[in-house]
Amino acid sequence: MRTAICEMFDVDFPLFAFSHCRDVVAAVTNAGGFGVLGAVAYSPEQLDTELSWIDERVGGRPYGVDVLVPGRIDSSAADANVRLADVIPQRHRDFVTHLFGKYGLGAPEPLSASLSAFADELGRRVTASGAGGLVDVALRHPIRLIASALGPPPPEMVDKARAAGVPVAALVGTVEHARRQVAAGADVIVAQGTEAGGHTGEVSTMVLVPQVVDAVGVPVLAAGGIADGRQMAAALALGAEGVWCGSVWLTTEEAETPLSVRSKMLAATSSDTVRSRCRTGKPARQLRSAWTEEWDEAQESPGALPMPLQMLLAEGAMARITRAAERGDPGARELAGYFVGQVVGQLNQVKPARRVVHDMIDELAAAVARVRDITYDDAPA
Amino acid sequence: MRTAICEMFDVDFPLFAFSHCRDVVAAVTNAGGFGVLGAVAYSPEQLDTELSWIDERVGGRPYGVDVLVPGRIDSSAADANVRLADVIPQRHRDFVTHLFGKYGLGAPEPLSASLSAFADELGRRVTASGAGGLVDVALRHPIRLIASALGPPPPEMVDKARAAGVPVAALVGTVEHARRQVAAGADVIVAQGTEAGGHTGEVSTMVLVPQVVDAVGVPVLAAGGIADGRQMAAALALGAEGVWCGSVWLTTEEAETPLSVRSKMLAATSSDTVRSRCRTGKPARQLRSAWTEEWDEAQESPGALPMPLQMLLAEGAMARITRAAERGDPGARELAGYFVGQVVGQLNQVKPARRVVHDMIDELAAAVARVRDITYDDAPA
Numbered sequence: 001m002r003t004a005i006c007e008m009f010d011v012d013f014p015l016f017a018f019s020h021c022r023d024v025v026a027a028v029t030n031a032g033g034f035g036v037l038g039a040v041a042y043s044p045e046q047l048d049t050e051l052s053w054i055d056e057r058v059g060g061r062p063y064g065v066d067v068l069v070p071g072r073i074d075s076s077a078a079d080a081n082v083r084l085a086d087v088i089p090q091r092h093r094d095f096v097t098h099l100f101g102k103y104g105l106g107a108p109e110p111l112s113a114s115l116s117a118f119a120d121e122l123g124r125r126v127t128a129s130g131a132g133g134l135v136d137v138a139l140r141h142p143i144r145l146i147a148s149a150l151g152p153p154p155p156e157m158v159d160k161a162r163a164a165g166v167p168v169a170a171l172v173g174t175v176e177h178a179r180r181q182v183a184a185g186a187d188v189i190v191a192q193g194t195e196a197g198g199h200t201g202e203v204s205t206m207v208l209v210p211q212v213v214d215a216v217g218v219p220v221l222a223a224g225g226i227a228d229g230r231q232m233a234a235a236l237a238l239g240a241e242g243v244w245c246g247s248v249w250l251t252t253e254e255a256e257t258p259l260s261v262r263s264k265m266l267a268a269t270s271s272d273t274v275r276s277r278c279r280t281g282k283p284a285r286q287l288r289s290a291w292t293e294e295w296d297e298a299q300e301s302p303g304a305l306p307m308p309l310q311m312l313l314a315e316g317a318m319a320r321i322t323r324a325a326e327r328g329d330p331g332a333r334e335l336a337g338y339f340v341g342q343v344v345g346q347l348n349q350v351k352p353a354r355r356v357v358h359d360m361i362d363e364l365a366a367a368v369a370r371v372r373d374i375t376y377d378d379a380p381a
Numbered sequence: 382m383r384t385a386i387c388e389m390f391d392v393d394f395p396l397f398a399f400s401h402c403r404d405v406v407a408a409v410t411n412a413g414g415f416g417v418l419g420a421v422a423y424s425p426e427q428l429d430t431e432l433s434w435i436d437e438r439v440g441g442r443p444y445g446v447d448v449l450v451p452g453r454i455d456s457s458a459a460d461a462n463v464r465l466a467d468v469i470p471q472r473h474r475d476f477v478t479h480l481f482g483k484y485g486l487g488a489p490e491p492l493s494a495s496l497s498a499f500a501d502e503l504g505r506r507v508t509a510s511g512a513g514g515l516v517d518v519a520l521r522h523p524i525r526l527i528a529s530a531l532g533p534p535p536p537e538m539v540d541k542a543r544a545a546g547v548p549v550a551a552l553v554g555t556v557e558h559a560r561r562q563v564a565a566g567a568d569v570i571v572a573q574g575t576e577a578g579g580h581t582g583e584v585s586t587m588v589l590v591p592q593v594v595d596a597v598g599v600p601v602l603a604a605g606g607i608a609d610g611r612q613m614a615a616a617l618a619l620g621a622e623g624v625w626c627g628s629v630w631l632t633t634e635e636a637e638t639p640l641s642v643r644s645k646m647l648a649a650t651s652s653d654t655v656r657s658r659c660r661t662g663k664p665a666r667q668l669r670s671a672w673t674e675e676w677d678e679a680q681e682s683p684g685a686l687p688m689p690l691q692m693l694l695a696e697g698a699m700a701r702i703t704r705a706a707e708r709g710d711p712g713a714r715e716l717a718g719y720f721v722g723q724v725v726g727q728l729n730q731v732k733p734a735r736r737v738v739h740d741m742i743d744e745l746a747a748a749v750a751r752v753r754d755i756t757y758d759d760a761p762a
Contacts (some may be wrong), residue, residue, distance in 0.1 A: 001755055002754070002755055002757075003755050016614075027407045038438065049510065071734045075671055112762070117451050136456070172648070174651070174652055175650065175651070175726070176650070193585060193587065194575075194585065194722070195584070195588050197589060201652075202652060203576070203583065203651045203652060203723055203726075204574060204575065204576035204585040204586065204605075204723060205587045206585065206586045206587050206606030206607070206612055206615060207576050207578060207606045207607070207612075207651050207722075207724055207726065208572065208651065209721040210609065210611050210612065210727070211651065211726060211727060224585070224587070225585050225587030225588045226587070228591065230589065230591050230619050231587055231618075231622055231758075232587075232620065233615075233619075233752060234587060234614075234615035234616070234618040234619050235615070235617035236751075236752045236755055237614035237615040237617075237748045237749070237751075237752050238611050238612065238614075238615050239611055239748075239749075239751075242759075249450070269555070269557070270588050270589065270592065271555055271582075271583060271584060272495055286464055304443050326625065341588075342584055342585060342588040343588055345556070345584075345588065345592060346588075346591070346592060361730035364756065367618045367619075367620075368618070368752055368753065368756045370617075370618075370620075371614060371618050371749055371752065372749065372753055374382055374384050374617055374746065375382055375614075375746065375749045376382055376383075378728070
């Protein structure tokens with residue numbers, strides 16, 4: 001294929017695979033796409049290990065890294081003297097304790113104890129300085145892209161990437177954000193529709209992509225609602241130079257998805273997701289679950305905290321919920337969930353990541369041929 | 382163009398134009414598309430007049446009619462002995478009176494008086510028997526399609542349409558609804574994404590269309606998020622046989638849209654819509670306005686009534702709000718709004734409807750050519 005993105009990133013097939021799992025990243029890159037590792041799951045040391053693992057397997061083929069640096073987060077995260085776990089209000093801790101009791105997960109260990117161990121480090125990965133540490137590690141590897149998943153890329157990140165000759169991508173949910181991110185130095189815009197998994201806006205991919213393409217002078221990747229070759233063909237028709245997919249990898253053989261969550265995804269329809277603040281503090285699309293329903297709808301819910309506090313609280317609880325769900329605990333299975341887009345309704349089969357890429361190549365070719373045949377005789381009188 | 386839909390409906394260009402305005406319907410049909418008149422705006426007598434007007438102008442070219450027959454509405458609407466205006470609770474009337482006061486529309490005339498005149502008739506147009514009256518009128522004209530905009534087409538409607546040799550279309554927002562509508566007799570499915578204006582579900586067009594295409598054995602039109610030829614090309618890539626557009630006609634020269642609302646639409650971005658029950662009682666996407674904010678967010682809001690009661694209350698109030706907005710009343714301009722999809726962000730120019738069709742034809746050809754060029758060299762190693 002020939003798009004500006006293919007040339008810019010030296011790929012055959014402009015399919016970008018966002019994943020927290022190094023196996024997926026390497027598999028997609030080796031299949032002719034471009035893997036992007038979500039770094040927020042890792043400490044700088046862990047990230048270094050993951051990227052070295054990838055380097056050993058991709059033989060110089062291109063891949064990238066994604067960090068999360070939201071423009072607005074709770075001010076406590078910027079204060080190195082504050083223990084973030086201590087900032088979480090008792091009312092919110094109590095609600096989690098209540099949920100553990102209600103869903104039969106037994107008397108919880110005191111949340112603060114389990115949280116403190118990793119809360120500060122995790123919470124500060126999403127600050128400009130915390131993400132900077134991840135960026136420094138990433139740039140010591142032969143990465144070909146740094147992406148900012150939320151908010152404009154901070155100036156230091158852009159400067160470091162420029163110095164290393166690495167393009168910067170930014171995810172956006174509105175035309176206004178796209179303009180702002182390009183002004184902040186983004187070389188590629190990922191226009192992500194509301195149907196996407198994870199942090200997402202309200203405008204759909206179909207509506208967002210052509211407007212972003214018209215508004216910015218840099219290549220645009222489409223994200224949200226793309227899990228097969230027909231959807232990739234649609235994204236190209238909208239003016240995108242390639243696609244950015246996240247959800248479709250979650251049910252691949254390589255994915256890190258816990259089996260209890262994967263089986264929920266395989267069974268889910270496209271109506272079984274919800275955009276909620278209850279997991280990170282910012283609106284993020286995820287599987288609908290007892291966790292999302294309790295936080296969003298229960299009378300006694302205290303409402304989500306700002307990022308990163310809600311993220312600490314939720315991830316601390318979710319780690320325990322997931323372990324219990326994996327053991328078959330029925331209450332934990334109700335609470336368990338994960339970020340995923342509306343395409344979850346199409347994910348009905350576990351495949352190797354490489355096969356997902358190859359299927360998408362074949363489906364894209366078929367979709368393009370179909371549209372060509374339909375419109376061949378075009379232009380009515 | 383050559384699609385199953387083109388053959389079935391004898392059109393050159395599979396673009397279906399939903400509008401409450403006969404001028405738009407005739408203009409699109411005469412430009413090689415297929416106009417569909419929304420009948421719920423009319424009494425049977427008025428509908429007869431509108432369709433006769435269209436018949437005189439389209440010279441036998443194909444057009445259709447759309448009715449609204451939701452499966453579940455307030456039981457009062459089925460009881461001919463109930464005056465619907467009397468069923469609206471005082472608390473809800475009081476809230477409208479409060480809004481009129483707050484936005485400076487002066488002391489309102491008693492709402493019940495202004496409502497009673499048309500409430501019963503309007504409210505019962507959305508019952509199976511009320512819609513049946515509209516269908517009877519429509520089938521006395523040379524229509525080529527009857528569409529059911531909400532809920533499965535009632536058996537009597539399907540029987541009458543079959544007897545007249547007129548295909549039935551049904552709008553759906555989920556795969557499950559698509560299967561149900563086909564089982565109820567729909568010959569064509571309009572798969573409508575959440576980004577669409579008016580009554581709409583939660584799943585986006587990008588995600589919904591391919592799943593509906595795979596699930597049903599009848600031709601599928603894509604709706605929601607389609608206002609230019611790139612979006613039409615995307616819909617065809619997703620597997621649709623054509624498209625169904627509503628919002629794009631609202632800013633055409635012919636449209637019935639009041640100027641005060643049209644200027645809001647021309648200025649709006651794609652983030653300026655909201656899916657709310659506050660206009661009809663069922664979730665419908667519309668311009669965000671003081672009306673939607675007050676009903677959805679104000680502490681004192683009593684919440685929306687079920688259909689058709691909320692529709693009566695809102696349309697009664699909106700008729701007066703729109704008149705005041707047209708006079709330039711600033712409070713009324715804040716409250717005024719109308720159904721429109723997220724594509725409102727693309728509607729920045731008033732054009733004749735015919736020109737919209739011609740632009741879409743040209744843009745489609747360009748988009749298909751672009752995708753063909755990008756993918757010509759396809760199938761990476």
